[in-house]
Amino acid sequence: MTSAIVAEGISKTFGDVEALKSLELDIPEGSFFVLLGPSGAGKTTTLRVLAGLEKPDTGRVLLNGIDATKATPAERDLAMVFQSYALYPKQTAAQNITSPLRARKLPKSEVDAQLKRVSELLHIEELLNRYPAQMSGGQMQRIALGRALVRDPRAFLMDEPLTNLDLKLRVEMRTELTRIHRSLGRTFLYVTNDQVEAMSMADKVAVLREGTVQQVGAPTEIYDGPANRWVATFMGSPRMNMLDCTANGRLEGEGWSLPNPGFGVSGDHRAVFGVRSEDLSLEVRDEATALEGTVYAVEPLGDRTLVDVEVGGQRIVIKAPPTATYKVGEPVRAAVDMERVHLFDAESEQAITRR
Ligand SMILES: Nc1ncnc2c1ncn2[C@@H]1O[C@H](COP(=O)(O)OP(=O)(O)O)[C@@H](O)[C@H]1O
Ligand SMILES: [Mg+2]
CATH class of the missing domain: 2.40.50.140 (Nucleic acid-binding proteins)
Incomplete structure (x- = not known):
């Protein structure tokens, strides 16, 4: 299987905090890959280094086999979805979704076609004229997702996107995200501290603790065969x-x-x-x-x-x-x-x- 994203011996310190310690990741093309770990494990730092928003102290980032360690975020062509929705309050849902396309000055017909594709995929046709203040948390998260999906990037990096939603919606969105992943066939790198999310959505999970990967495998491989006592305790409730x-x-x-x-x-x-x-x-x-x-x-x-x-x-x-x-x-x-x-x-x- 070819690798979409590889992290090779990535280390990153902030002052005297070692956020990542020689981190190794190999994310297969087209997979739903979950980075699972408790708060402070280094998950967000990992995403930011991969996306080019943070420079690693040592190590390399490979995208489709090519060294991208020095590439700018735009050159890497990865879409980030954050826990906070980060929508523009004075723009409608449709404007928020299409902002990356309009920024690139794509013709209106192309922008409209992409908006139609994404809103059908996310079932948000009836929300397109609303402003963020007129939407629920779950609806805003869908719009934020739409803004990432409209770009058709190399891969999607998602940082705890469901954390701010209530339990019922979170369960619903899990199913939605796996459906979207299947229909797009793109690589998803999904960060969470919730082992239930990891178990239910991932093709492959990397369990992260204190900046190092403890174990990588299919969810059931890790659940049935934890590599150490900490992973055994973290996976399962x-x-x-x-x-x-x-x-x-x-x-x-x-x-x-x-x-x-x-x-x-x-x-x-x-x-x-x-x-x-x-x-x-x-x-x-x-x-x-x-x-x-x-x-x-x-x-x-x-x-x-x-x-x-x-x-x-x-x-x-x-x-x-x-x-x-x-x-x-x-x-x-x-x-x-x-x-x-x-x-x-x-x-x-x-x-x-x-x-
Ligand atoms: N910009 C920063 N300045 C100082 N410390 C940071 C910064 N970003 C992250 N850290 C520290 O690095 C560690 C990992 O953080 P983070 O990657 O945000 O973890 P997670 O996303 O898994 O909760 C934490 O101890 C955090 O406090
Ligand atoms: Mg985080």
């Missing part, structure tokens, strides 16, 4: 359960013991056992692969019930059916799906693979 243990022929923690399903350790290895709440069940069939504990809290959520259980001195969360009725203080056993458990080195926090 509720968070992956973690229990301290000693790993050898068995995994032994305080008040529990399970067979080692093949993790490659030798000697008594200090480790952290990880299991997601959906890979635990309160219906125990095999006593040999169960954890014992007492119910600490019960949280009914409608479509499922989360049961908090204390095991040894630590707590785990179990996803139970909505009909589950458990009482606080009640002793329970949780069956573990041993095919889906994880083990991390206690020291390095890296995942330990199975033999």
